[in-house]
Structure formats: C-alpha cells, structure tokens
Amino acid sequence: MISMLLRVLGREYARPVRRTVALMTITAIAEGLSYALLVPVLQALFGSTPGDAWPWLIAFGSAVTVYAVLRYLGDLSGFRAGTTLLEGMYRRLGDHLARLPIGWYGGGRVGEVSALAGGGVLQAMSVIAHLLAPFISAAVTPLTIVVVMLAVHWQLGVAAAVAAPVVAAVQVWTGRATAAADAERHERDHEATGRVIEYLQAQPVLRAGGRTVERFRFLDDSLRQLQRASRRSLLAALPGVVGVTLVVQAVFTVLLVLGAYLTLGGGIGAAEVLAVLVLAARCADPLLSLSDIGGKLRAARSELSRLDAVLRTEPLPEPREPVRPVRHDLEFESVAFRYGDRPVLDDVSVSVPEGQRLAVVGPSGAGKSTLLQLLARFADVDAGAVRVGGVDVRAIDTDVLMAQFAIVFQDVYLFDGTIEENVRLGRPDADAAQVRAAATAARLDEVIARLPGGWATNVGEGGALLSGGERQRVSIARALLKDAPVVLLDEVTSALDPLNEAAVHEGIEHLMAGRTVVMVAHRMQTVRRADRIVFLEGGRIVEEGSHDDLLRHAGRYADFWNTSLAPSGT
The missing domain is CATH 1.20.1560.10 (ABC transporter type 1, transmembrane domain)
Structure with missing residues (x-):
C-alpha cells in the first residue's frame, strides 16, 4: 500500500x-x-x-x-x-x-x-x-x-x-x-x-x-x-x-x-x-x-x-534538443492518423505558405478537425510529419509550439470568472488598453456595453450565462490578444444566428489579417476568400485549389458549394 x-x-x-x-x-x-x-x-x-x-x-x-x-x-x-x-x-x-x-x-x-x-x-x-x-x-x-x-x-x-x-x-x-x-x-x-x-x-x-x-x-x-x-x-x-x-x-x-x-x-x-x-x-x-x-x-x-x-499513461514525448521555428509556414507531409482502430487521415500532404489562408472542406467525419489538432500537437501522427516553419512539431518544445497558435473552436469553453479574466487568458500580462483593443476588434465591446456588470460580468461555468455568439466573441478577443502568428479556426460560425455571425466574421477578419491561417468550415461562404482550399473525404484530399478553380472543375467541392446555396434559392 x-x-x-x-x-x-x-x-x-x-x-x-x-x-x-x-x-x-x-x-x-x-x-x-x-x-x-x-x-x-x-x-x-x-x-x-x-x-x-x-x-x-x-x-x-x-x-x-x-x-x-x-x-x-x-x-x-x-x-x-x-x-x-x-x-x-x-x-x-x-x-x-x-x-x-x-x-x-x-x-x-x-x-x-x-x-x-x-x-x-x-x-x-x-x-x-x-x-x-x-x-x-x-x-x-x-x-x-x-x-x-x-x-x-x-x-x-x-x-x-x-x-x-x-x-x-x-x-x-x-x-x-x-x-x-x-x-x-x-x-x-x-x-x-x-x-x-x-x-x-x-x-x-x-x-x-x-x-x-x-x-x-x-x-x-x-x-x-x-x-x-x-x-x-x-x-x-x-x-x-x-x-x-x-x-x-x-x-x-x-x-x-x-x-x-x-x-x-x-x-x-x-x-x-x-x-x-x-x-x-x-x-x-x-x-x-x-x-x-x-x-x-x-x-x-x-x-x-x-x-x-x-x-x-504515456504523455506526448518532449524533444531532447528542441528546435525553435523562425518561420510560420505550415506543412503536412504524407500524414496518416488513427483513432484506435479507425483510420482518420491517410497520406495527406498539403502546405500553407506564411501569411496565406488554407480552408479545409468536406463532409462530417472526413478528418478536418483532426488536421488542426495535429498541427497543435494534441496528438502525434502515426506516419508522416507535421511541420511549422519547416520544423517537425515533435521537435518543438510544447510551450514554444503553443505560442505559435491562436485557436478558436466551434464549442467555446469559458472558465467560471469575469469576461475580462477569460479574455486575459490569451495574454495575462497585457495592459488594459490592449485588452480593450482586442475586445473592440472582436466586437465584444458591444456585448460588454449591454451587460449590467460590464467587464466584471461573470460568465458562469463553461460560459453558460452568455449566448453562443457572445462566447464566440470572447474567444476571438482572447485569440486577438494572444497575437500569435498562426490562426486555427474550427467551425466558428456553424451554429450562430445571422447577427452574431456577421459580428464574429468581422472579428475573424481582424484575427486573420497578416497571419497564416488554417480554417475548417461547413458554411461555404466562409472559405471562398481563402488562398487555397482542400476538399477532404474519407481521410484523403480528393481536390485542392482556389475557389474559382474548384468550381470550374465541377467536382466534389462544386457539389458542396451548390448544395450550400440551394436553400437560399441562389
């Protein structure tokens, strides 16, 4: 004993x-x-x-x-x-x-x-x-x-x-x-x-x-x-x-x-x-x-x-001689990954030049979110390599790697505290002016103005006292305050009403400006301005190119695009 x-x-x-x-x-x-x-x-x-x-x-x-x-x-x-x-x-x-x-x-x-x-x-x-x-x-x-x-x-x-x-x-x-x-x-x-x-x-x-x-x-x-x-x-x-x-x-x-x-x-x-x-x-x-x-x-x-x-339980191993990346381009080389016995990604290769935007599109279960998780090294690949600035993420110290990314997920989790405390998680040493500037860019200031407690409003456990759109704005303000060179976005507007979606889109544009971006989205309008789009299906890239090129190709991406426009009568 x-x-x-x-x-x-x-x-x-x-x-x-x-x-x-x-x-x-x-x-x-x-x-x-x-x-x-x-x-x-x-x-x-x-x-x-x-x-x-x-x-x-x-x-x-x-x-x-x-x-x-x-x-x-x-x-x-x-x-x-x-x-x-x-x-x-x-x-x-x-x-x-x-x-x-x-x-x-x-x-x-x-x-x-x-x-x-x-x-x-x-x-x-x-x-x-x-x-x-x-x-x-x-x-x-x-x-x-x-x-x-x-x-x-x-x-x-x-x-x-x-x-x-x-x-x-x-x-x-x-x-x-x-x-x-x-x-x-x-x-x-x-x-x-x-x-x-x-x-x-x-x-x-x-x-x-x-x-x-x-x-x-x-x-x-x-x-x-x-x-x-x-x-x-x-x-x-x-x-x-x-x-x-x-x-x-x-x-x-x-x-x-x-x-x-x-x-x-x-x-x-x-x-x-x-x-x-x-x-x-x-x-x-x-x-x-x-x-x-x-x-x-x-x-x-x-x-x-x-x-x-x-x-x-074995954690992810830390590199014995860590390497610090000096660039912010991203690369997936012949990546394969499994959840248990289920293959999720198979021989995926794609690169994102520094400062450009990559959109990942595909049906549910195609492995889109897994790409983001592998970039942030939430798990290690079974085969191939994921690189940031030309350096394998497994060779980068965890704290250094996470400092490269600002991540905004679809399901936002806020800690039971004030709005300001949750925003400051992005950069605890930021001054008041920097926090307010991030809130304004994320249009969080509109939410704060109508709350009786303002910045001191308690968000509740998991952010339960705020709406989904309000939680998303807090998350974007937090990411803006972090000011990381790479932005990862995962279905950030898939469950928002039109008013909140417009506000979140504006905040996202501020967040993406001048940064390397990988975004996952179901709503096709979100990805049309990406520099490059990959269509993922069954864990493999079946199409890639610009929005216009993929529409002219009339393949799986074009089908998704047309389907997304059908309900609106376009």
Whole structure:
C-alpha cells in the first residue's frame, strides 16, 4: 500500500511518509508497552502489600503520558503529510493530464477523471491522515502486547500468538473475496453517475418529447443495479468481519480456560492470569477494528490503482534538443492518423505558405478537425510529419509550439470568472488598453456595453450565462490578444444566428489579417476568400485549389458549394 502510494506521488515524498510511518509505529509500540506496566500494578494490588502498587501506577501514568504525546505528534505528522501529499497529488495529476494527448479524453474519460480528481484523490490521500495511524495501531499494538504476554507467561503468550497469523489470513482472504464485488460496485457507481448527469442535461429534449418517464426508468434501473452491487460487496465482506470476531473471541476463551487451568494447578498466580486477560482484552479492540479499517484501505487502494493507471499513461514525448521555428509556414507531409482502430487521415500532404489562408472542406467525419489538432500537437501522427516553419512539431518544445497558435473552436469553453479574466487568458500580462483593443476588434465591446456588470460580468461555468455568439466573441478577443502568428479556426460560425455571425466574421477578419491561417468550415461562404482550399473525404484530399478553380472543375467541392446555396434559392 505504502509502496503504491509513493509510486503514485513520486519519490520526492518518500521521506515525510516514511518518517510518519516510523513515528506511528513507535507510538503503537509505546501503547503496547504501557499496558505491560499493568502486570506489576495488578500483582502489587492483589499481593500482600497493595501499597507497593503506587510506584508502578506512577510509572504507568508516565508511560500513558508519553504515549499520548507520541500519539499527538504522530497524528499531527499524519495530517501535515496528508495535506502535503494532497497538494502534491493535485499538482502531479494536473501536470500529467495537461501533457496527455487530446484523443485520450474520449470514451467517457472526462467524467472518470473528474470523479477521480474529486473524491478519488481525497479518498486515496486520506490514507496518511486518517487510516494509517489506526491501521498501524491495530496491527503493531496487539503484537507488542503478545510479546509482553510471552514475557509474563510463555504458555499463555503462545496461545495468544496463535491469533496473529489466523487474523492475517482472514484479512487476506477477505481482500481477495471482495475484490471482484468492489470492482463491480465501482463500475455500477460510475454508470449511475453518468445516468444522473445524462438525465439532468437532457431535460429540455426529454420534456419536449414527453419521454421523461421512460428516461427516469433508465435511471432507476441503473440505481437498482448499483444497489444490488453494493449489497453483494457488503455480503462479500461479511464473512471476514464475522471470521475476525470469532477468532478473537475464541482466543480470549482459550486464554480464560487455560489461565484457569494453570491457576488451579498452581502454575501461575491469579494476579498474573488477571493481568494476561486484561492485556488480551486490550488486544481485542484493535483487532476487531481491522475489518472496518481494512475495508477503507481496500477502497483507498482501488482509487490509488486508478490514479496509478492514469499517471502511467504515456504523455506526448518532449524533444531532447528542441528546435525553435523562425518561420510560420505550415506543412503536412504524407500524414496518416488513427483513432484506435479507425483510420482518420491517410497520406495527406498539403502546405500553407506564411501569411496565406488554407480552408479545409468536406463532409462530417472526413478528418478536418483532426488536421488542426495535429498541427497543435494534441496528438502525434502515426506516419508522416507535421511541420511549422519547416520544423517537425515533435521537435518543438510544447510551450514554444503553443505560442505559435491562436485557436478558436466551434464549442467555446469559458472558465467560471469575469469576461475580462477569460479574455486575459490569451495574454495575462497585457495592459488594459490592449485588452480593450482586442475586445473592440472582436466586437465584444458591444456585448460588454449591454451587460449590467460590464467587464466584471461573470460568465458562469463553461460560459453558460452568455449566448453562443457572445462566447464566440470572447474567444476571438482572447485569440486577438494572444497575437500569435498562426490562426486555427474550427467551425466558428456553424451554429450562430445571422447577427452574431456577421459580428464574429468581422472579428475573424481582424484575427486573420497578416497571419497564416488554417480554417475548417461547413458554411461555404466562409472559405471562398481563402488562398487555397482542400476538399477532404474519407481521410484523403480528393481536390485542392482556389475557389474559382474548384468550381470550374465541377467536382466534389462544386457539389458542396451548390448544395450550400440551394436553400437560399441562389
């Protein structure tokens, strides 16, 4: 458990963890040794001169005081280490997630990582702060007491020592027996969480379709499956709880019978038997708590395993000797790329001279957005090369590469903060005049003027308090403020009303001026002024040229163009 914790956290945290474990172990031994002083206390009290118990009582009180101080220091060290590890875990997880390929986040991983980064990290890191001390105490203190019992009377000590391997065997067996049930319960929990989120997000569609009752039944089924899985998990752990209880009670009974037999035979005094039984009783409580602590440790270990799996995912490799591009032309050379087993791009070659505009057109699923992602190195190509300024993007430092691009996506995500804070993400050190100029160029100033809070207006989580067009204007202002030499545009006007579309188009024109541009668009009017157009279909370039040349060719691009004009009657 500790080794996995250190592997997940990193070796730089080994020293505080080991120091905390050592202090907690010393504390548990001190607790067991303090109980050893009960033997001379009881011997004196039941002897001919009870007054002789006073020095031993004082010693016992001193030992308990030392134990209390050690316990305080151990718990304090655990809480401090837990806080340090929690901060370190969040930093390491955040840094690692930022380096993983964008494609890794598909298949429901966003929800999984969200749950892991929330309760999962807290549960895993609670081991040091809340579980380690009681676990060490439950394991080490009884063993120390058994050693004391062996010193008092070896026969009774041996009888007590028998419990240790039996309890350990029961704990190991319980862990193995509950592993499958715990895994199923976690899977059902994850599925139920997804159903709840789906049910809440789909309310407008479900109510419009009158299908809320049916959808609620789906959610109910998921919750019932979670309930059954939780019941199976509890039932799987029950034999272990009962087993430990029976072993502890059986050993205590054996000690009682054996002590009575030895006392009647004159082999041991009544005071010694009483002392051994008191010590055995002190062993019982921590041993019985092992079942509860073991269950919590298994749950924390499961979260640690999931964290470990995420952190073991290989990020995109950084170049050992990075090269900084000095030009801003772009090139795809024989690029091939797959999402899992599905080919997305196949032998794509195209170049964009510095300062020119390339438009990428084609049906949905043709791989258009993937081209932009490969340029920004959100993923690496399977074959071929993507170059910026003649330099392979894999040979450019990530921070340097991202500084080359201003990216505007169709689905704009804004952080829960003010409009100004979201615009400043483009360049945090920009002065007020530069921020206002970017907002004016993006026509964001019109939005700010009509909002009661102006620049201080909170946009809500994901920008939920703004309309789609308003969010897009914030995104364009952010890109303008960054002032990068290359602009990547992905369907930026596909879902806007005419008024917002006109404003966004004006902002986009400001953004593209004098820069190298790659744009993806469904609306054909957006691309007609591009210097070059490529038509992508099935992951391959089937046509390329200027707008006029492609129309004269009367191929797939011309079909798309004519289809886009058909609804307007042109």
